[in-house]
Every structure is written in structure tokens, then in C-alpha cells.
Amino acid sequence: MDKQQGSFTVKKGLAQMLKGGVIMDVVTPDHARIAEEAGACAVMALERVPADIRAQGGVARMSDPGLIQQIMETVTIPVMAKCRIGHFVEAQVLEAIGVDFIDESEVLTPADEEHHILKHPFGVPFVCGARNLGEALRRIGEGAAMIRTKGEAGTGDVVEAVRHARAVLGEIRRLQSMADEELMAYAKSIGAPYEWVLETKSLGRLPVVNFAAGGVATPADAALMMQLGVDGVFVGSGIFKSGDPAKRAAAIVKAVTHFREPHILAEVSRDLGEPMVGRQISAIPKEELIAGRGW
């Protein structure tokens, strides 16, 4: 057999290497260096963290490829970048500059309100957000090699990430107890591809790696998501919108490794300085929420 590149195994495989780790949003090469030194297993390169996108409004697009390349040259860990939902040309550009993972993200302004990117033809893996099992399996059906909860990015409020993780993991637990003849109707009811419903039932977990994202701001938030059963954590605004980013970043990395050790969590949570200010999601007008983007 000759070398095979871009197979689903290889794309899914990189996500498996990120498990038990923290992926951090970074805006500059300096941020990227701080994240790497703190123990991030990957960075997400973007022009504005979600909290700023939220505050400044306007259309949020893929970052300048030059900025992403500078970040790629600064660190040895994998570099991810975001494209808009459905914007397959932004994805082509990101693949061309060699990013390691593309996040087709609701944090940016959607480019297509009906269709997500068909991700199978790409050699680079994609991660997509999901609020429930049906949404996760539709994205996997389109070729996503990794799933994350949507949460509500840029708020510092973990409640939506918890809701989405509980939805996905709870639905998988219920699926486990269903009889095989019930699965076609179940697939129809959640709008998920039947084959991936079967696969999920037989594995007892999502067929790809599943991270938490959207609102994680403290080591305890990160450990909470891990104890709920996700494979790792994205931290967006929570680090570089806090008082002492290097210290908080390192603390969240340790919390994800030792998520079942309250004594270690207490130790790493000490003296972290100011957390990001945060916005309570229940106080945000509905039209400003971004988790509803994507279908």
C-alpha cells in the first residue's frame, strides 16, 4: 500500500491526540507562545476573541491568513483556525496555508443559513459545534472529525456548555437502552444519519472526539465539563480576557488532567487574579445569542 493521506482515520486521529488537553484561543504570536508554555495542546488562531466579537458586533469572518501563518511559525503545537459556517472557500484558503484543524464556527457570522460545508473532500480535519446528538451526528455525516459543544462563546458563563454536553451525553445513554428496531424512527426524530446512530449505539460514545467549548473561564469550569464526560476543553475569551492569562492558562491545563482530584483543583485555583468579567446568558437578548447559528 502506498501512503494514504487525508483519510478519516488520520483526520480523526489528530483529534484523538488532543484528548485530555486544552485548546486556547489566541490573537497574537505572543498569546500563542504563552498558551504553548502553559501546556495548551493546540491553539485557535483568530483576530478577535469571542468576547470582543460580541462587544464590537459587525460581520465576523476568517482571520487574515498572514496572522494565522505568523502564529503557525511561533509554536510547534497544532494550530486551528475558524471559518464561517458554510463558507467552503474560507476553508479552502485555510487548508492551503496548512492549518492543522478548521473550526467551522458559529462564533463567526454564518455564510450559509441552510448548509454546512461538505467536509469529506478536504484533507484537513474539521471540528464543528453541536447542541445535541442529532446536530453532532449531522456534522459527522458531513465529515467532521471532531465535535465540541457550542456553549455560548464569549460570555464566561458555562451554563450553555453544560446544557449541550448533558444533552449529547444523555441522549447517547438513552440510545444505549433502545432496541435495534427503534433506531430508524429515533434517527428520523433527531434528524441524524441512521448509520451514525448505529455506530454511536455500538460504541457507547460519539464516533469522534468530543470537547467542551463556549463559556469555560475557570479551572473548576474545565473540570466540571471533564467530569460530565467530554474528552477535553476549548477556552476562548476566558484566558486572555482575565487578569493573569499565563497563570490561568496553566491552571486550566492542570485542572483538565487532574479533573477528578478536588485537592489539586483547589491548589491550582488559588490566586489566579481576576477572571474574565463575563455576561450572564439569561440576561442577553435572544437575538444576540450565537449558539442558535447552524442547523
Next chain:
Amino acid sequence: MRIGVLALQGDFAEHGAVLHRIGVVPIEVRLAAHLDGLLGLIIPGGESTTIGKLAVDFGLIDPLRAFAHQHAVWGTCAGAILLSRDARRAQPLLELMDITIRRNAFGRQVDSFEVLLQAPALSGVDDGREGPFPAIFIRAPLIERVGAGVEVVARLQDGTIVAARQGRWLATSFHPELTGDDRFHRYFLRLCTQGA
């Protein structure tokens, strides 16, 4: 029989699943105390900088070295980097195997690949399974140099060294834990039980 999998970050659960399949109890190792009573240790794939940093922060470097001098240890990908004496850049390493590693040697993720690999050392380790091994390389390192006491276990067709053994220490730049093929795990099991 209990074999540890270093569980600081990476695909430790995948290694655990293979060990379980071949009748071994996998033990997740996050602190030095977790090494007690283990027959061997696997250092999984993941990010070597992350795993190295956590190993330093939680005081694992010296206990891991001491353990390795008494037991078999196997590193896959990031784990192989950690076992090496030299990764050509400053990062925490266990500095055990006399090999030089080049990180991300094949390029970025779009250059990751699968290939069938000849590994004669695997002959007879399993249940009748023979033939080439399905090797998965993900942002993989290569073994640039091996010292005098190190045996080359597998090469790519172009001669690149991708697996090596020094006594009871094994390094592979690919991921047997992501395949359904248990032969490398069985081979490691032999190193764990046979002695040097």
C-alpha cells in the same frame, strides 16, 4: 497483569482499550504513586510539550526515570519524543533512549498519512496474524539517529527509522493504538514480562 498508561494528556484511553482487549488491566498514571505495582508503562500519543510540562509540574520526571530503569516502557509518537535523549529543541524529556528525534518531521496535519509497514520483529507475537503492520502517522516525529545499543524495529520504504528498541524501551513514531491490530501491544507485553 497491570500495565500503566501515562494519562497526563493524549490518547491514553485508546491504549487502555487495546490492553484490555488482550487481557491486561490498564492503569491510568497521573501521579508518581500510580506507578506502584505496574509491570510496564506506555507513554501515549498527544502533545509532547504538554505532557512534558505536566510531568515536570507534578514531579513525575525522576519517578518515571527510576521506573524505566526497572521496567519496560513504550512511547508512541509524543511518547517516543519523551523517551528520547534529544528532540533537537529545549523541552522536558525523560532522556532515556539513545536516539535523536525530529518533531513534526513529515510536515503539518495535511501531510499525516497511513502506510503498511514491514516489521519482522512482530513475527509470531500473535494469534496467527502476519504480514505488514498498518501504521498511522499523525504530525509524526521520525527517529533521525540511533545509538550503538539501539535496534531498528521498523523503517519506511525510503529508509526512515520509525520504530526502535533499546533493551526494554520501545519507541514508535506511529500509533498502533489507533488500529485494530494488537501486535505491537503484544510485542510490548513480551518486553514487560521477559526481562531485559
